[in-house]
Amino acid sequence: MGRWQPDARGRLQLAALELYGEQGFEQTTVADIAERAGVTERTFFRHFADKREVLFDGASELERRAVEAILVAPPSCPPVEAVGAGMAAAAAPLDEVRDYSRLRAAAIAGHASLQERELLKLAALTAAATAALHERGVPEPAATLAAEVGVAAFKVGFGWWIADDATDTLTACIRSALDQLRALTSQPATRAAADR
């Protein structure tokens, strides 16, 4: 194989996912991944800090898209709507890579340390969305609560989108999750009963 690798990064990601699925995350070494991708270990480390980070490469780009969409939502847009628009914008490019996203989710579900990293990235997304709402002039606690709601809709919608029989786009799944969350929280409270 020649030394010129036009898409070493993408091949490293795919090779890592395949190997995590075949032999498990713990059992897979950077050397294994590099070999499968046809590159050197040194090339691996030019692209990724460690074998965990291969899976979380897109997080900062996703966060950047979400923040941008929250900031450009019309001034009249209520906070939950603005976050919803942010999550939809963040999700849009993922619709191109559903199969990859399924493999990735399966790899993460199989390993606690990967789940932890995924949750930390989602917490960072929540914090970034909160900060973007602050920039829009949304006060506390509305900004934090709206960001939590939006990221919850993202998480739940993402789960639907990677299901075996799913056909809707990720954006549609997130929209639907947010709409159903709204319907659910608008059910009348029966506080006395719940406090029993």
Add this chain to the structure above:
Amino acid sequence: MGRWQPDARGRLQLAALELYGEQGFEQTTVADIAERAGVTERTFFRHFADKREVLFDGASELERRAVEAILVAPPSCPPVEAVGAGMAAAAAPLDEVRDYSRLRAAAIAGHASLQERELLKLAALTAAATAALHERGVPEPAATLAAEVGVAAFKVGFGWWIADDATDTLTACIRSALDQLRALTSQPATRAAADR
């Protein structure tokens, strides 16, 4: 110091928190913690698997209380209300230990691997609340969405409760977060604008 230690567990937890605050989590060894608590390392390992787990000792008990309260909520109680009752019940005993909870939160905030563990415990709480709602006959996606909303209210209310100037109980903070989340999600949608 005698060999009989009536509250070795509690002293180990407090010693760990003090040391994490004073010298950082990474720099603190199990030997340091045991010495500060006046016990042997062996005693430490009788109580905790590692120095991370010292901080997450109460998670399964909190989860158990939440699940129990969700299951005993009146049949007429809507899903979000049932989860709210669960979070309030889970939170109640923490009101006795606000100072400890503040130290703990500060220690966790200072270290990514501790934040990750905390997020994983909250994800487990969400999953347990979802399962309890299923047991109540709540279908999907209502169960997952209601659990996400309830745990979001728990997280946000917890943040208020450990603030320097906070005086409300944790239960009241969670209730208030849930009420404000409801108000926020019931703001009329302006979908066309948000989709711009």
